[in-house]
Amino acid sequence: MRNAISGDLEFIERINNSVLTGFVHSTFKNTINIHCNENGELFTIASSQIDNGPNTLVINSASLEELNIDVNDVVYVKSKMLHISNKLAISTNQAEKWAGILPEYPANTENISRNLKRMIEYIDIHGKAGGMKKKVDAPSLFDIEMSRMLEERTKLLLNELLSNRMTIALHHAVSLIGLGPGLTPSGDDYLVGLFTIINLRNSPFYSHQSFCGEVLQKAKTLTNEISYMALKKASIGQVRESIIHLVHSILNGEEDDLYLSLNKVLNIGSSSGTDIALGLVSGVKANLKVGGQL
Template identity: 80%
Template sequence: MPQSRSAKSGELGFIERINNSGLTGFVHSTFKRTINIHCHENGELFTIASTQIDNGPNTLVIHSPSLEEFNIDVNDAVYVKNNVLHISNKLAIFTNQADKWFSILPEYPANTENINRNLKRMVEYIDIHGKAGGMKEKVVGQSPFEAEMSKLLEERTKLLLEGLLNNRMTSALHHAVSLIGLGPGLTPSGDDYLVGLFMIINLRNSPFYLHQSFCEEVLQNAKNLTNEISYMALKKASIGQVRESVIHLIYSILYGEEEDLFLTLNKVLTIGSSSGTDLALGLVCGLKANLKAGGQS
C-alpha cells in the first residue's frame, strides 16, 4: 500500500489537471524538499513540494516536512486515478481539500515615489545581507574559476541593464541570452537574474509592459542553454508566473513600507544558495529600467 498525503495547497492549473486526469509522466528528479515530475501531456515539469516550500507555478505543496521518507526514485511512474495523484506504488496525494493558488502580479503604480525609496533600501539590504557566490561576488575565499565567473556575470548584467536603460532592445536581448546557464547552482545565477527581470517586465501598466515579447525572445534561446528545471522557471516567469514569496516582495517594493520590504526581501534571499539574491538583483535591474523609461532616474 502506498503512503498517502493530502495537499496543503496547489497551483490552480495543477489541481485542475489532476481532477481532469490529465497528467501522466515520470519522476524527473528528487530532492529533500521537492520532487519534479515530467508530464507526458505537455512536456512541462510539475513539482511536489514539502511544507518548507511556498506556492509556485506547477507546484503542489503536501503535508510533509521532507519528501525523503517516501523513497521516490527517478523514473518512477506518475499517474492519476480517481482524482488522486499517484507516484508508483509509493505515494498517493489527495487534493480535494487543498487551497487553490494562482500567480497574479500586482499592477505598476502611477506614482513611483515608493518604488524609488524602496529600491534604494533594497539595494543597500542586499549589499549587506545578500548571499554571495552568484551575482553578488564573494569577498574572500574565491577560487580563480569563481573570480572569472563573477567577472562574466558582472560584465553581462551591466551590458544588459545599459541596453534596457537606453531602449536598445536588440542589444539587451543579446546580453540577456548570454546570461542563460551562466553561474553556479541548480538554477544558474544568470537564469535566476532573468526570472527577476521577467517579473518586472510583466507588471501591468509598467513602461516595459510593452516589451513582453522580449521575455519570449529570450526564452526561445534558452532551451539548449540550461537545464530543464531552470528552463521551466524561465518559461513560467516569461508569462509573469513565479513563486508566492517573490510576488509578496514585488508588492512590498511597489506599495509597502520599510518593514514589509525587509520582511519579504529576507524571505526571498533565503531561496537556494544564492538564487534568491540573484533573482532579487534581477528585480532591481527591471525596476531601474522601468523608472528610467518612465522619466525617473
C-alpha cells in the first residue's frame, strides 16, 4: 500500500465515494494516467517529484517505474482505496486536499508591467528552446519551419483577440492545436498558458471565457488525449499548482518570487514549461494592452 501525500479535492472525493472504475491509459517514470469510465477523463497518479494538479493524486514515491504498472491494468475503488489491478493500492486518508484557484486580476497593474518585463528577459535567457522558443544552435530545417509556424500563428491569434474578432481568433487558435514537438505539443502548451490568463477574474479578457470552450470543442481529434485533458482543464481555469504560483507572482510578487516560481514552470517537461510560460506572457500582454497599460 502507498499513501497519497496530496491530491485534487474532486479526485479524492471520487475515491471516497467509490465513483471511479477504468484502466491504465499510459505510464511514465513519474506519472500513471488512468482512463475513468464514468466521465471519460484522465486521472493521474504522480510521484513526489510532481506538483499538485487537476485530476492528480501525488503519492509517497520518488519514481513509479518500480511499481511495474502496465497499460490496460484494471483500476477500481474498494474500501475508499484506489487499486490498480493487484499491483498497487493507494490510501488517501492522510492526503492533503488541494483545490487550485487562480488569483483575481488586480486593479493596479504597475507591478504586472514590471514583472512581465522581467519574465520576458528571464525566459529569453533561461527558457528551453525547441518549441515556442526558437533553437539557436544548429536548428534543422524542420525546427526552422516549426518555429516559423508557431510564431506566425500565435501572432495572428493575438492580433484577432485584441481586435475582438473572435471567430477569426478561433480559427488561429485551432491551428495551433497539435502543432510542435513533445508529448504535449508546443501549440497546446501555449494555449494552456493563454487560457489560464483568460480565466483570471476581473481581467479585461475574462468576458471571453467562452472562447476557451469553443477552442476545446474542436481540439478532441487534433491532439492526443493527455494534451487534450490539459487543455480541457485550463479552459475552465484549472491548472497545475506551479502555474498558479507563477500567476500569483506575476500579478502580486516581488522579483525573487517571480524568478523562483518561473523556474519551477520552466522545468516542466522538455520545452512544455517554456511554452506554457510564453502563453502566460501573451495573455498578460493582451490584458495590459486592452487595459491601456502597454
